[in-house]
Amino acid sequence: MDALIATVKDNDLVVAFALVGLVMGVAILISKFLTRGKFQASAIAIILGLVLAYVGGVATGGEDGLADISLFSGIGLMGGGMLINLAIVATGFGASFDEMKKSGLGGIIALVLGVVLSFVIGAVIAWFFGYRDPIDLTTIGAGTATYIVGPVTGAALGAGSGVIALSVGAGLVKSVLTMVVTPFVAKYIGLNNPRSAIVFGGLLGTTSGVTAGLAATDKRLVPYGAMTSTFYTGLGLLMAPSVLFFAVKALVG
Amino acid sequence: MASLTSSYRLCEVRAREGEAQSNSGVFVVIILGVALLSGSLLVGTWIGTLLGDVLGVDANVGGVGIAMLLLILSTNLLARTGRLKPETSSGISFWSGMYIPIVVAMAATQNVVGAVTAGPVALVAGVAAVIISFALVPVLSRVKTPGVDEPVEEFAEVK
Numbered sequence: 001m002d003a004l005i006a007t008v009k010d011n012d013l014v015v016a017f018a019l020v021g022l023v024m025g026v027a028i029l030i031s032k033f034l035t036r037g038k039f040q041a042s043a044i045a046i047i048l049g050l051v052l053a054y055v056g057g058v059a060t061g062g063e064d065g066l067a068d069i070s071l072f073s074g075i076g077l078m079g080g081g082m083l084i085n086l087a088i089v090a091t092g093f094g095a096s097f098d099e100m101k102k103s104g105l106g107g108i109i110a111l112v113l114g115v116v117l118s119f120v121i122g123a124v125i126a127w128f129f130g131y132r133d134p135i136d137l138t139t140i141g142a143g144t145a146t147y148i149v150g151p152v153t154g155a156a157l158g159a160g161s162g163v164i165a166l167s168v169g170a171g172l173v174k175s176v177l178t179m180v181v182t183p184f185v186a187k188y189i190g191l192n193n194p195r196s197a198i199v200f201g202g203l204l205g206t207t208s209g210v211t212a213g214l215a216a217t218d219k220r221l222v223p224y225g226a227m228t229s230t231f232y233t234g235l236g237l238l239m240a241p242s243v244l245f246f247a248v249k250a251l252v253g
Numbered sequence: 254m255a256s257l258t259s260s261y262r263l264c265e266v267r268a269r270e271g272e273a274q275s276n277s278g279v280f281v282v283i284i285l286g287v288a289l290l291s292g293s294l295l296v297g298t299w300i301g302t303l304l305g306d307v308l309g310v311d312a313n314v315g316g317v318g319i320a321m322l323l324l325i326l327s328t329n330l331l332a333r334t335g336r337l338k339p340e341t342s343s344g345i346s347f348w349s350g351m352y353i354p355i356v357v358a359m360a361a362t363q364n365v366v367g368a369v370t371a372g373p374v375a376l377v378a379g380v381a382a383v384i385i386s387f388a389l390v391p392v393l394s395r396v397k398t399p400g401v402d403e404p405v406e407e408f409a410e411v412k
Binding site: 016017020021023024042045046047048049050051052053054056057058063064065066067075076078079080083084085086087088089090091092093094095097100105106109110113114117118121122125126129131140143144148152166167168169170171172173174175176177178179181185189190191192193195196199200202203204207208211212215218219220221222223226227228230231233234235237238 | 290291293294297298301304305308309310311312313314315316317318320321322324325326328329342345346347348349351352353354355356357358359360361362363364365366367368369370371372373374375376377378379380381382383385386387388389390391393394395396408
């Protein structure tokens with residue numbers, strides 16, 4: 001038994017490959033037999049991954065889902081920023097540059113509108129819940145853009161830790177919900193071509209949510225959504241603590 | 254020791270077979286594709302970080318998007334001049350094929366407990382942002398870039 005645990009711990013990345021393979025296998029079986037092929041295996045696998053993350057989070061109290069359980073630490077490496085970025089860029093291989101150019105304007109509008117829209121929604125909802133301080137409203141609005149923009153903006157403006165935690169929570173809800181919901185609503189919002197994927201990436205912005213949601217819908221859409229969503233967090237970080245904060249301050253301050 | 258030598262010989266034989274098949278050393282060029290991919294990511298991330306510095310933001314702005322453009326442009330260039338070997342491509346396609354499994358791993362490392370227990374303000378804000386953003390996708394998808402009239406390519410069917 002000790003030898004087995006030692007083997008698993010010494011080969012964490014290999015364990016992660018095997019474990020994810022197992023999850024994909026289970027997802028393929030569920031897709032085939034329980035949903036009769038109606039739901040794509042990749043969508044089911046991503047949901048299973050989120051369930052495992054929940055289990056890991058409850059078991060350890062940590063923030064990195066299954067990766068907090070030391071036997072499964074390799075999942076953190078496999079699903080971490082470095083390999084995710086490498087794989088996203090690889091999906092661009094075979095993508096059409098012309099399609100990206102064709103949808104450039106829509107993508108840029110979606111990007112700017114997406115940041116402002118999510119920010120405004122977050123701030124307005126915080127207002128309805130009784131928040132009045134412009135710093136709190138800005139931080140929660142920024143978190144609704146993405147869970148990275150929230151805490152960075154909050155720290156820059158000097159928001160309290162409770163509000164910062166809330167802003168991260170709003171971004172997490174957005175990201176997880178986008179992963180889960182996208183494959184189910186894709187056909188109702190016309191998400192079946194490069195242009196709508198580019199617009200989708202700009203509007204939603206949460207790179208993890210956008211790329212996972214598109215992967216679960218149709219993997220060919222991933223590079224187009226990734227193209228705009230990778231600019232979103234940067235744009236949010238640029239706008240939230242400056243222009244958007246001043247706007248909030250002018251309105252309520 | 255004997256088994257080591259025999260497995261070494263097996264490798265040699267396979268290597269020779271591989272060379273005979275493609276005539277260009279399969280085992281060497283796969284890494285060229287992986288290296289091209291990695292190089293694109295590194296340069297893209299670097300440019301994204303510089304862009305962040307210029308904008309005064311402590312983040313990588315669009316690095317992955319820039320890297321993707323670099324990869325698309327460089328592979329197009331190689332393909333046009335006939336220097337993109339199938340084996341080179343396979344080094345890139347492998348990582349593209351690993352994308353969904355890697356996303357599953359990423360999903361398994363999300364702070365789902367944090368999302369579920371975030372409290373009503375975060376929950377309502379997150380849900381509202383998603384619903385309204387989704388609703389705007391079909392609206393903005395109609396925006397056309399000036400001067401381009403061709404319709405966008407549509408994927409046959411979204412399963």
